[in-house]
Amino acid sequence: MKNPEHMNRIGVFVCHCGINIASIVDIEAVTKEISKYPGVEFIKDYQYMCSEPGQMIFKEACRSGQIDGIVVASCSPTLHETTFRRASIEAGMNPYRVEIANIREQCSWVHHDEEEKATEKAIDIMKSVIERSRRNESLTEVSLQTIKKVLVIGAGISGMQVALNIANSGVETFLLDRQPSIGGRMAQLSETFPTLDCSQCILTPRMVEVGQNKNITLMTYSEVEEVSGYVGNFNVKIRRKAAYVDWDKCTGCGICYQKCPKTVPSEFEQLIGKRKAIYTPFPQAVPNKVVIDNNNCLYFKTGKCRLCEKACPLGAIDFEQKERIEEIEVGAIVVATGYDLYEKEKIEEYKMGYCEDVLDGLTFERLLSSSGPTQGKLVRPSDGTVPKEIVFIQCVGSRDPDNHLPYCSRICCMYTAKHTMLYKHRVPDGQPYVFYMDIRSGGKNYEEFVQRAIEEDNVLYIRGRVARLYREDDKVVVVGADTLSGKTIVIRADMVVLAMAMRPSGGIEELSKKLKIQVDGNGFLSEAHPKLRPVETLTQGVFVAGCAQAPKDITDTVSQAGAAASKVLELLSNEKLLHDPITSWIDEELCAGCGQCVSQCSYNAIQLDEKKRKAFINEILCQGCGACIVTCPSGAAQQKNFTIKQYYSMIESLV
Amino acid sequence: MNVQLSSEELDNEDIDKIIEISGANLFACYQCGKCTAGCPTSEFMDIPPHEVIRLLQFGQIEEILCKNTLWICASCITCAVRCPKGVDLSKIMEALRQIFLRKNVNYVHPNEVPNEELQTLPQIALIANFRKFTH
Structure with missing residues (x-):
């Protein structure tokens, strides 16, 4: 690469940012000083450089042909660098000749009580950026093709919604889930707040729609094995687990599981119901195909049985089936892996009371569900009697930064209110109690819903955390306080329902590593910006939706899924994607081919040319992080427009 | 408690x-x-x-x-x-x-009210006292 020509006709624009900069930094002194600096051809200050009139001044100067490099002294480049680079394109200049000198966040804001020093510092910052911009090259963005296909990981309500929105726009979508059926958590729920419509009744039509959509390829009973590539061009290896059933032949008739002699607790029923060793998770499963659980199947355990094989009229059972790896190429990936519940075994002070009649919220959902193990009859799992005194405990594991999880799980207030109502509808003479810390019912018609539970169904809300549970005869004694009256409350309950905290579903960390996306301190996936980029991740082309990002209810999940789908479509609507040209390059004359940079690169962007013994950088993969530059012992790795020479000249201008 | x-x-x-x-x-x-x-x-x-x-x-x-x-x-x-x-x-x-x-609990019995107090106590307060006595 040739040494860039030194630019010696720099245009400098100083922004007042109203009073943000101008009230601290003496703009007049700055302009006077900088105008004398070698190479500065033009200087202008303005109240708001980012405003339309400000940009007009900027563009006029660009067009004048008087300058060939630009420094805008203003706020952080994360805010308006793009603004001025775009303006420079409009004015016919290369955008990479525009640099920002940050004299707001790094100067006026932090030195608001020392105006003179701030002015001096502003001058220094600007001088150093002028030095850097002198050696800036004109760069062109790298363009790349996009594959117009999408992978959605997780087929709960969130993933289904993303897939439907994308597929309905005519884009081919792969919908993956590790379970045999799509549907996710929502399929397990009985009824939904605040309207109390039956969860399966509103979910199954969507599931069928997904199953019938020609643009959606279902990949259930599968997991992501490996992800390589980059935005627009991902290559994903998918492990299709062995179902031991040929799904092309299986029609889901169910004869096999009627014949299967082995009964085990059903995960779908939260272990309070049963399934066979060959099974579909629930009757409305999509795809309606059976799988054999080889950990419980008698044939796999003892080598004998094969009753299902004999029973299957279609010859679909295949005990020899092996798992296989399938490779797909997609342009974008959406992660919608959903949630699990925090384990109730972790709550030490409640353990003394644990028995079959102390349930978590999801198990209670199955107990209420008309398709559940009791057909919606509310009875105690222990002895089949109807519980007359039932205690609901909220915030179990949530909002407990010292012992458990610091965050609010967001849905428990609402589903507990729903549980109490559904309980009262089934047991009108029963008494529900709710221990709560705060009621968080911020949603359309949510507060009214909770008030309805309290006023119409006489649910007694007690403000306080339960300190302990213990068994007494066949009851569970609940000890808590009501901080409103200052009384300690003791209830001998027939059943206790714990609103366990929500956690990201298991395996999210491994998946996030494969996708090179970040998780936050609580294990949820990090969005690129909490407000302005809520469904993107910092890895381009990877998006998030649903509870994998943070706890949320169905309403919010569906909204977020729609947002993620629209961001995916926005990305894929471009024929070609443009990639930032600020990447590394290797000075072949200096490179000794040691390969240290190759091992440091997180993006697999560097390869070693074995013949030439030189490192080689794939510009499309390179994210310009700079890891190779600091690693390289010979100084061969350099970053465009961030060269060592530029840094030296910056330092020289300061000392 | x-x-x-x-x-x-x-x-x-x-x-x-x-x-x-x-x-x-x-x-x-x-x-x-x-x-x-x-x-x-x-x-x-x-x-x-x-x-x-x-x-x-x-x-x-x-x-x-x-x-x-x-x-x-x-x-x-x-x-x-x-x-x-x-x-x-x-x-x-x-x-x-x-x-x-x-x-219907009488907290004050009229016969037990000392005479001096009966002289000074307003009648309405006395009657109110029978049952509303609030310690």
Whole structure:
């Protein structure tokens, strides 16, 4: 690469940012000083450089042909660098000749009580950026093709919604889930707040729609094995687990599981119901195909049985089936892996009371569900009697930064209110109690819903955390306080329902590593910006939706899924994607081919040319992080427009 | 003191009476405390007005009847006017007084009142004292 020509006709624009900069930094002194600096051809200050009139001044100067490099002294480049680079394109200049000198966040804001020093510092910052911009090259963005296909990981309500929105726009979508059926958590729920419509009744039509959509390829009973590539061009290896059933032949008739002699607790029923060793998770499963659980199947355990094989009229059972790896190429990936519940075994002070009649919220959902193990009859799992005194405990594991999880799980207030109502509808003479810390019912018609539970169904809300549970005869004694009256409350309950905290579903960390996306301190996936980029991740082309990002209810999940789908479509609507040209390059004359940079690169962007013994950088993969530059012992790795020479000249201008 | 809660405890005859007399939905109260904050006489009460409702929600009526609160209440209805949930606490106070009086317990016997006091005591106060005696 040739040494860039030194630019010696720099245009400098100083922004007042109203009073943000101008009230601290003496703009007049700055302009006077900088105008004398070698190479500065033009200087202008303005109240708001980012405003339309400000940009007009900027563009006029660009067009004048008087300058060939630009420094805008203003706020952080994360805010308006793009603004001025775009303006420079409009004015016919290369955008990479525009640099920002940050004299707001790094100067006026932090030195608001020392105006003179701030002015001096502003001058220094600007001088150093002028030095850097002198050696800036004109760069062109790298363009790349996009594959117009999408992978959605997780087929709960969130993933289904993303897939439907994308597929309905005519884009081919792969919908993956590790379970045999799509549907996710929502399929397990009985009824939904605040309207109390039956969860399966509103979910199954969507599931069928997904199953019938020609643009959606279902990949259930599968997991992501490996992800390589980059935005627009991902290559994903998918492990299709062995179902031991040929799904092309299986029609889901169910004869096999009627014949299967082995009964085990059903995960779908939260272990309070049963399934066979060959099974579909629930009757409305999509795809309606059976799988054999080889950990419980008698044939796999003892080598004998094969009753299902004999029973299957279609010859679909295949005990020899092996798992296989399938490779797909997609342009974008959406992660919608959903949630699990925090384990109730972790709550030490409640353990003394644990028995079959102390349930978590999801198990209670199955107990209420008309398709559940009791057909919606509310009875105690222990002895089949109807519980007359039932205690609901909220915030179990949530909002407990010292012992458990610091965050609010967001849905428990609402589903507990729903549980109490559904309980009262089934047991009108029963008494529900709710221990709560705060009621968080911020949603359309949510507060009214909770008030309805309290006023119409006489649910007694007690403000306080339960300190302990213990068994007494066949009851569970609940000890808590009501901080409103200052009384300690003791209830001998027939059943206790714990609103366990929500956690990201298991395996999210491994998946996030494969996708090179970040998780936050609580294990949820990090969005690129909490407000302005809520469904993107910092890895381009990877998006998030649903509870994998943070706890949320169905309403919010569906909204977020729609947002993620629209961001995916926005990305894929471009024929070609443009990639930032600020990447590394290797000075072949200096490179000794040691390969240290190759091992440091997180993006697999560097390869070693074995013949030439030189490192080689794939510009499309390179994210310009700079890891190779600091690693390289010979100084061969350099970053465009961030060269060592530029840094030296910056330092020289300061000392 | 621990409060044992159970449906029997909550299904209290006196509570039903209070609901019948006052016409108020005790369970609508969400304990915001605006009644207590606005009450001109709450500082003279043994327990504040909002706690009266809380205790009623727990079926703990005896705990209220032994306090002076219901007798300090001046029925100014400031609480009722301001309540965001439409719970008329002044009517509940009146219901509590009714329940108390209907228990027909005489706290002061007229024959035992010393003569000197009879001379000075206003008649209306004397009669009120028989049953409303608030310790």
